[in-house]
Amino acid sequence: MPWNPNAISFIPRSMDACEINIKNSIIKAGQQVLSSTDSLLFHTIIDEWHSSLLLSSCLDNWELISKPKVQLTSTFLYTLCFNVRGLDLRWGEVYLLFSSYNVDIMVLLEVGKFDQDTIVTAFPNHFLFYQEGENAHGGVLILVRQTIPVTRVPCHLANVCVVDLHLDETLRLIGMYAPDKRSWSWNDLSSFFLTNSIICGDFNVDLTEDGDKADRLLKWADDLDLSPVVPDTRTSLRSDRTIDYAFAKGTQVAVQVHEGATTSDHKPIILVSAVEDKRKNMASRTSWPVFSLFLSYVFPFWEKQWSASNMNETYNNFTRFLSLLTARCTRTFPLKLARPAIPPELRSKLSYSRALSFKAKRTGDMKLKIESAKVRNDVRRELRLFQQNQLAKQLSDRNKSVDSARMFWSKTKKHFRKQTAVLRGFNLSSGQIESDATAMVQLAADYYEKLFEEPSVTRPHPYTDSPLVLSLENNSPIPDVTYADVLKVVKTRKKKRSCDIHGISSYLLNQLPDNYWHFMVKLYNHSFSTYQMPDKFKDVRIILLAKKDAICPPEQTRPISLIDSFLKIQERLYLNRFMTILENKGLIPESQSGFLPGRRL
Structure with a gap:
């Protein structure tokens, strides 16, 4: 042009x-x-x-x-924990898991003797930290992406590797393999825990079936305010027990078990932890x-x-x-400034409250349950007061105008909203994980095209296939759209910032000069008179949200469709004219109980 x-x-x-x-x-x-x-x-x-x-x-x-x-990084940290029982035998399987999940950190247990040059060649963009074991089959290896600042913490305990991840707040990660015959006890690990810590690995203890061993481990965890994060699936194929899991302190962690085929006698687990990284701000x-x-x-x-x-x-x-x-x-x-963080003493109380709640639920002790509820309510009250005081303080420091306060709340309210799990991959019927973006789009498109395909209807049907009642107004044209009608609909639309597939949002439409809507009046009237619409109206942006787990089959996702923003205006204009016809003909009964104004009962 x-x-x-x-x-x-x-x-x-x-x-x-x-x-x-x-x-x-x-x-x-x-x-x-x-x-x-x-x-x-x-x-x-x-x-x-x-x-x-x-x-x-x-x-x-x-x-x-x-x-x-x-390129902004994710707000979640993905860690693969896998007891490989010989890395030289299964490094190809480890690489396949890494490629499927695209994890940030790998904690490999019982690696034994391995060729370090092979691992460095296979993972050139990772830092490598290794701690020897007490026998030829022991040893722990931690691989961390080079984009994550990390340092090693000296540790003389066999089969225990400790690293610090330097994000907004230092997160200590402990990878550990605990055989039955080991030279150290759980108390030897106590000095390594910080305010934000995660310990994961093979504990060789089933928290529900191992009796005294489980009680000793849980008592040690309770003393350190550690919360157990245990998957629902058995992780040991040999003993049919759940012995691979994690404990967390000061951070939220979720665990998911990889259900694909493996040659090891342990199933890999995936840890998803919420982190704050200043590089994303x-x-x-x-x-x-x-x-x-x-x-x-x-x-x-x-x-x-x-x-x-x-x-x-x-x-x-x-x-x-x-x-x-x-x-x-x-x-x-x-961003130079970040939202206020929770003080360390309040975070410690939150961790203690969670650990006490787990202990009360596990033991069934009523006195402990009452104490846990009292501690939880006290901590929640302190957290609520802290949030109120901090927000009031920030508001008082800002401009006193109403517009500034409204803008501030529109930015901060998202931090108090629960978020849906980020979709990281699809589980295939073969047991493999598909994490490539292009392949995931194709899989989701094939699934939803089949789900929403035109159904086959058996005719005739006494209700849906009854003869149409002809009306004198069947051939009457749709009333023309006026400039005032369009402006009225535009001004009453919610000013949302979610964009359609063309990058246009309802908020953007509100920023258009009013004289530009004369063009849309021509377009809408042309569409109503010819029963046609622009080709771009048919393009829809679909966002898939995971219902539960971050890695799931396509049928466990929830699609959100964002249609063209200008088409939304035309839909409202058409609906207003259609509702006028229905009301004039009396086709909507007074007992209608749908989502119609004035007809709730």
Whole structure:
């Protein structure tokens, strides 16, 4: 779609003096109302617009400029813990598990003698930490991604390897193999625990079946405020017991067992722990005044484009223009400040409360259960008071205006909301794990296409296939949409920031200058009169959420469909007209109990 700039100021020859004055006034208004940074961005975008001979070349340039330079890391830490019983025999299986799960850390137990050069070649992007065992079959090996800052903690105990992960707060990870005949006791490990610690490995103790051994281990854990994190599945194939698990202190950990085929007599387990990493603390800011001013500046160009007959192509270009302009007006920057953390003494009380609750549930002691409930309520009360005081303090330090407080709460409320598990991979029928993004999309598409395919209906049916009742209004056209109707629907929509597949959100629609909705009035009326819609309306962005586990089959996911933002406006316009017909004909009974206003009972 070419256009020829007549001069540096990009004024087509057909533009009259009135339009020239309007553009000049927009530039002057930008100099007065915008900050120095936004004003520089506004003039930069104007220069980029005029320096392009084609609309496509301008949009391609914006897409290249707005491409994110930093890949944000996950807020979860994935650890594979596996008793391999000989790493030289099963390093290929370990590599296959690593490729399937794409874990951050691997804790390998009973590695025995192995070729270190082979492991370094297979995992070139990992730090390697090894601790010898007490016999030829012992030894613990920990592999950590090089993107995670890590240091080793000196430890002289056999089959115990200790490392510190330096995130926002230091997280101590202890990989351990505890055979029945060992030279150390559980108390020898007590000095290695910090405020945030995880110990995982082969404990050789089933917490529900091993009696005195389990009691001694749990008493030691209770004294250190360690909470057991035990999977629901048996992990030892030889003894049919659950002896591979973890204990956590000061952090939340979930454990999942890998159910695929393995040549070892232990099943691998996956630990998922929530962490805070300062490298993720990135934020973005969109200059909406620049966005709105530039749309006003290029309004004459789009007015001519929408006057053309091919609305389908014009709509495709317009949606791409809006999405890339938004990205061009967005600046990403690292956050200097983080939300207030919970004090160490309060975190210790929370850990003690969880450990006491586990102990009361395990022993069934009523006195301990009452004490656990009292401690839990006291800690919750202290945590609630701390949060209230911190939030009140931060609010008092900020601007006292209502807009600042509303913006603050809109940013902080997400920290008090439970999150769904991140989908990390699909379990295949063969027992393998598929974690490649492209293959996962194809698997999910095949599953949901089959799930939502058109059903086969046996005809005739006494109700659904009854003869249609003809009406005098069957051939009447859908009433035209007016400019006021569109604006009313737009203003009443929730200003959500979730984007559709084209990168357009309801919040963005609220930033459009009102005169741009005249274009949409033409599009909606054309769609209602011809019973057709633009091709882009049929593109839907689907987000899959894991119902329970992060690695699950496709049928255990929940799809969220985000349709085109402009189509949502048209759907509401059509619904308003359809409901008017239903109400005028009396087709909605007064006893209707659906989600209709005024008909709840």
